[in-house]
Amino acid sequence: MAMDPIRVVLFGLGPIxxxxxxxxxxxxxxxxxxxxxxxxxKVGRDLGEILGLDRxxxxxxxxxADALLDKIGADVAVIATTSYVRTVYDQVVKCIEAGLDVVxxxxxxxxxxxxxxxxxxxxDGLARQYGVTVLATGINPGYFMDTFPLILTALxxxxxxxxxxxxxxxxxxxxxxxxKIGTGMKPEEFKAKLERGEIxxxxxxxxxxxxxxxxxxxxxxxxxxxxxxxxxxxxxVKTTYTTVKPGQMLGYNAVAEGIIDGExxxxxxxVMHAGVEEGYEEYLIxxxxxxxxxxxxxxxxxxTAHIAVNMIPRVITAQPGLLTMKDMPLPxxxxxxxxxxxx
Amino acid sequence: MAMDPIRVVLFGLGPIxxxxxxxxxxxxxxxxxxxxxxxxxKVGRDLGEILGLDRxxxxxxxxxADALLDKIGADVAVIATTSYVRTVYDQVVKCIEAGLDVVxxxxxxxxxxxxxxxxxxxxDGLARQYGVTVLATGINPGYFMDTFPLILTALxxxxxxxxxxxxxxxxxxxxxxxxKIGTGMKPEEFKAKLERGEIxxxxxxxxxxxxxxxxxxxxxxxxxxxxxxxxxxxxxVKTTYTTVKPGQMLGYNAVAEGIIDGExxxxxxxVMHAGVEEGYEEYLIxxxxxxxxxxxxxxxxxxTAHIAVNMIPRVITAQPGLLTMKDMPLPxxxxxxxxxxxx
Numbered sequence: 001m002a003m004d005p006i007r008v009v010l011f012g013l014g015p016i017x018x019x020x021x022x023x024x025x026x027x028x029x030x031x032x033x034x035x036x037x038x039x040x041x042k043v044g045r046d047l048g049e050i051l052g053l054d055r056x057x058x059x060x061x062x063x064x065a066d067a068l069l070d071k072i073g074a075d076v077a078v079i080a081t082t083s084y085v086r087t088v089y090d091q092v093v094k095c096i097e098a099g100l101d102v103v104x105x106x107x108x109x110x111x112x113x114x115x116x117x118x119x120x121x122x123x124d125g126l127a128r129q130y131g132v133t134v135l136a137t138g139i140n141p142g143y144f145m146d147t148f149p150l151i152l153t154a155l156x157x158x159x160x161x162x163x164x165x166x167x168x169x170x171x172x173x174x175x176x177x178x179x180k181i182g183t184g185m186k187p188e189e190f191k192a193k194l195e196r197g198e199i200x201x202x203x204x205x206x207x208x209x210x211x212x213x214x215x216x217x218x219x220x221x222x223x224x225x226x227x228x229x230x231x232x233x234x235x236x237v238k239t240t241y242t243t244v245k246p247g248q249m250l251g252y253n254a255v256a257e258g259i260i261d262g263e264x265x266x267x268x269x270x271v272m273h274a275g276v277e278e279g280y281e282e283y284l285i286x287x288x289x290x291x292x293x294x295x296x297x298x299x300x301x302x303x304t305a306h307i308a309v310n311m312i313p314r315v316i317t318a319q320p321g322l323l324t325m326k327d328m329p330l331p332x333x334x335x336x337x338x339x340x341x342x343x
Numbered sequence: 344m345a346m347d348p349i350r351v352v353l354f355g356l357g358p359i360x361x362x363x364x365x366x367x368x369x370x371x372x373x374x375x376x377x378x379x380x381x382x383x384x385k386v387g388r389d390l391g392e393i394l395g396l397d398r399x400x401x402x403x404x405x406x407x408a409d410a411l412l413d414k415i416g417a418d419v420a421v422i423a424t425t426s427y428v429r430t431v432y433d434q435v436v437k438c439i440e441a442g443l444d445v446v447x448x449x450x451x452x453x454x455x456x457x458x459x460x461x462x463x464x465x466x467d468g469l470a471r472q473y474g475v476t477v478l479a480t481g482i483n484p485g486y487f488m489d490t491f492p493l494i495l496t497a498l499x500x501x502x503x504x505x506x507x508x509x510x511x512x513x514x515x516x517x518x519x520x521x522x523k524i525g526t527g528m529k530p531e532e533f534k535a536k537l538e539r540g541e542i543x544x545x546x547x548x549x550x551x552x553x554x555x556x557x558x559x560x561x562x563x564x565x566x567x568x569x570x571x572x573x574x575x576x577x578x579x580v581k582t583t584y585t586t587v588k589p590g591q592m593l594g595y596n597a598v599a600e601g602i603i604d605g606e607x608x609x610x611x612x613x614v615m616h617a618g619v620e621e622g623y624e625e626y627l628i629x630x631x632x633x634x635x636x637x638x639x640x641x642x643x644x645x646x647t648a649h650i651a652v653n654m655i656p657r658v659i660t661a662q663p664g665l666l667t668m669k670d671m672p673l674p675x676x677x678x679x680x681x682x683x684x685x686x
Contacts, residue, residue, distance in 0.1 A: 307498060
């Protein structure tokens, strides 16, 4: 193609951001032209070094997003910094005002109207004004508990209820993830940390429920998100992060529901603990017809990076505004040149 | 909503067309304003009677599409007449020229570029000229062997190979379907009929393979479609259509492949015979990551009607041209008012 490669600025070089960088580097027709992180350990270093490559990429990590956006002509920002709309807001606005389309892995931004309607309206208005698209995605929210059960309903005339269970054998996941789900903690300690807000449950649960309902035209009376329920080890379990002793937590189960007339028309459950031997996703669409699906488990961090990157060309060609996965064309892998949709 | 209901003209009142009519009648914000069929048994009768309803619908079936389209102001045509682009072409063109968007269940039209590139280009050009959208869909092609495996790849960085198997317990399906797959025939008789073109294998197989490849940016060297391979009864099997004696056919297996460099990068298999006890769809995406999915079986005719109807509001709002499922927004059930996307 004669067209220039898609030029990407990365925000956030944590576990997800680094995987996004690796994924982009494996693609054709796209290049990373800037990288932003606030970690003093990363600022000033070459991105190739941060990623553990044996070559420099000629992209120096900066903590000055304004200066970078001023001098660099980019097409898209991929923002993998924080889970919350409030904290990702300034970065998103900066990118919109610089004329960049935005793909983010911010969980709340996947359907921000549910908890941050005011900020969502502001982002949407700005994006339309500047003619750019903002989309947040990932595997959850973004896929397993919204996009995927939604596409199953395409076969249906009526849908009464949607259930999904995602079971993750957490003992092999990165330490920060295992810590976050209480692995090795006493349940009282975990609950106290939850109450003090030092740890949170699965961010994006409410957003998945709300996005599913919105796509189907369901007006929910309420979204119920139950506190994570500790799963306790009965025998010693070794994980890559710690050794869980009997009485300590292996992780937790968590449930979020979408309620209409007292009935849970949407019920999403996470089974995230080191006692899960084989992970899976299981779906039940109760309706006409009723559909059951079981999918093999994916651990998640890489897949979040993949789907974020696969959406880049679609975000470039989408209509302006703050969109969600229900508004996008069919998501698929982009295997050839990333400029495939751009004519 | 203040807006008028979506006005639909139906072409074809066979098994699929009737199911489409029933599905539309169960929805809000949409109405059937015309019905076309060439069957003298149906022409002149009220649609409600054809559908076995205990009420008249005020829609008289006609075989004169031109006169109908001249006098009726409709938004969308749903065409469920024939499987082939050549034979559905005139109807599609009539509807385009009358300014209607078109949803069809014509199998070849689901990806017409593979076998009818000239007619595809003509339909596409006309649709753009008249500012309308043409889409063919259904469950296969349209979902099980294109849209659905494609959305699984959204999780992937690389895809090496895609496999799908659809197993159907055919003994409970409508007689015309059982006859078409050779149920109760001697294999020699079936093969002779195949050779004489009196029966065909699964129409749309090549289209599913081509659509999958196109969405992923794969350029296939070849699409191989193997002749259906008879499955012979070893003991007597009763079906709703006939009793299959030992030595007679229960149905067949069929395979279509997409080939690159001598390798089948896409392999779709149909297991359609009365010996299948429990149907299923099984998927393997071999790549990074590898994904396995198993879905419970749906018999198919109703689901083709459901997905066709669920795509109506999306076709109304889509860009003009001849589109395929890969170009459409995420397909989902439309449960509330069918005007949901139309603002």
